[in-house]
Structures are given as structure tokens and as C-alpha cells.
Amino acid sequence: MLSVAGPHEKLIIGRDAHKSVVSGLILAGIVPIWVDPQWDPGLHLAHPPSADAFRAALAEHPDARGALVTAPTPYGTCSDLAGIVQVCHEHGLPLIVDEAWGAHLPFHPDLPAWAMDAGADICVTCVHKTGSGLEQGSVFHLQGNLIEPEVLKQRADLLGTTSPSVLMYAAVDGRRRQMVERGHALFGDALTLARETRARITAADGPRVHGHDDFCGPGRAADLDPLQVIVDISALGTTGYAVADWIREHHHVNLRLSDHRRSSAQLTHADNRDTADVLVAALEDAARHADRLRPARRVEVPDPAALRLEQVMLPRDAFFGRSEQVPWEKAAGRVCAEMLAPYPPGIPAALPGERLTTEVLRYLRGGVEAGMVVPDAADMDVTTIRVATEEP
């Protein structure tokens, strides 16, 4: 982001961006032009924004310096990257892809296309998420001539330590070698395991596993990473948070991502039949004990139009400007001065510089009551909110 746009310059960004993207906005003083994700009202789930949405944003903001999209999303859904690349390149602008959840994509043709194959200019990917790196082992890939390697190097250097960890570098390099030598075979096995495990969870008469057809198609996602096993547990009459907590306590398994109606597990090339057995047994057991997980507090998820806040100040100005902590009931109408991002996945419901509404505040308060974690808030209970005291 720092190598594409400078202070007060515009970047077109899918609003389902991770908090780390918002950190980039804050540090760089970039003006975000938000593009809405595609909302599935039936599943209460946001899919990545469409290429047309980027086209419209670029037509309205021809002075933008580039665009950024998150793909895959933490749910494993992918955007039409080639389409978004085309739109950006028609304007001579670079596309940045936050491919945090896609470090494995290049290594098997049955996985969704990765950003570089789709023609993106730069992508950032977390080897520690879907690869075999140590935590913090993120890398970026650069191609084309829209971003100068020297500019990228100098600006990336601003964020790095001058004392890098040789362990981390060695792990990234080891992973590179592992993928070159055995990547195709390892992910071939992982894909087979994913197919079997998905079928076993569904056959167990338990919760439903979402597949390609649930998430992909016109107006929805372009593809789905089958290694993300997204389990809809709404039929159990409880929440994903309650199921994840129960499984952690009783089976010592950490599920990956939970929301008001889903929990998910991520399979990797390190999984095998034994680890899949643990997952299937844990989900079956949770289904058997569903009565103990009820009644789960309902989370009222307003429709996306109500959740969409107006950006009235630069994220940087709101974050670093004067602020005060006010009771949440009094925060509606005020400009947010902090990041309110339910974790995981860490997509901010409100970010610095957005004007808060009662709907968003109620959603966050209700979510916290039901088990949602909002770790970046100054008051993690979200009973008080940090808001700007000076407005433009």
C-alpha cells in the first residue's frame, strides 16, 4: 500500500479488508475509496466485491493510484481476480491482493488461481497461515512494471525490523523448497482429504458443510478454496462461537473461524486421516450435545446497508487526533477513533474516521454478549467507544 499511494492519495479498497489494511491506511495517510462486498442475504455472509464494483469506483475516482482486494477471504471465497486486474490495468493502475489465506494456491491446479497467475501486480501472502512457515513469515510477490522494485524495497523497509529472524527466513526458504519438490503431491493429498472430510461431516447427519455451489455464482464469489471447511451449525440452534468454545474445551481442538451461525476448520498439507478423525469426532460430539449449547444468545446481524458507515475523516487523522471514550449508547453520530474489528476474522465493523450508527453499535454490543471478541477496541467489552473530539 505504501508503495502504491502516498498521503492524501486515493486507493480503491474492498470494504471486507483486514485490520492490517486499515493499519496501512492509518500509517500512510491514504484516502480509502471503499468498494462494497457482495452480500448474501440468505447466508448472512459477505463475498468479495465484483470486478464491476471496482470498475464503477475507478470511473468515479479516476485520480486513484491503485486498488486492493482481499482474496481468498477468511471463508475461502475468491474474487474474480482476473476481472479486477483487467479493470485496473485498463486505467494503468496496479492491483494489490491481500492473499493472506492463499499461500498454498500456486501449488495445485485444483486450487483457485493465485494472484500472480491472475495478473495482479503485487500480492502479500502469509506462509504461516496455509503453508508451513513460522508465525510472521509473510512474503510478497511482485511482477510487471507498475510498481518499481526499488520503491517497494525502500517503503517495505520502513515497516521491517533491522534485526530479522534467521529462523523465520529459514522456515520460509524451507517451505519454498518443500513446495518445489513436493507441493503438488502434498496438496493433491490435502484436496482428497478435504473431499472425504467434507462428505463425512455431512454424512454424520450433523451440521452442513458449505460447498462451491453455496458460495459461488453470479453476484457471489468466483471460486472457493475447498481446504476451508465451513460448517453451518445453525440447524443445531446455537452459534458458531458456542460450538467452537465447546469443542476447544472438550476436544482441545481450535476451530479456525466462528461467527453467529458458522464455525470452520482449515485443512492443510500437514493434515491426514488421523487429524481429520479428530475434527469429525469433535463436530459429531458437539451435535450430540447441542442441547447444552442452547439457548445461545442471538446476534442480530443488520443488513449490510445498515452496517455500512460513512467515511468522514481520514483514518489517520481520526486515529491520531484528539479523542475521548464515551458510553456506547452515546457514540452514535460520533466519528470513530479506533478499530472495532470482531476477531476472527478481523474485518473492522467500524474503523477510524467512520461515523458510527446505532445499528453497528448494537451489532457489536450484541456480538460481544454472544462471545464475539473485539480485541483492538480500547474497551474490549465495547461498553465505551473511543471517538474523535474534533470533526472536520
Ligand SMILES: Cc1ncc(COP(=O)(O)O)c(C=O)c1O
Ligand atoms: C485477510 C488477512 N489479511 C492480513 C492478515 C494479517 O496477517 P498477519 O497475521 O500475518 O499479520 C490476516 C490475518 O489474519 C488476514 O486474515
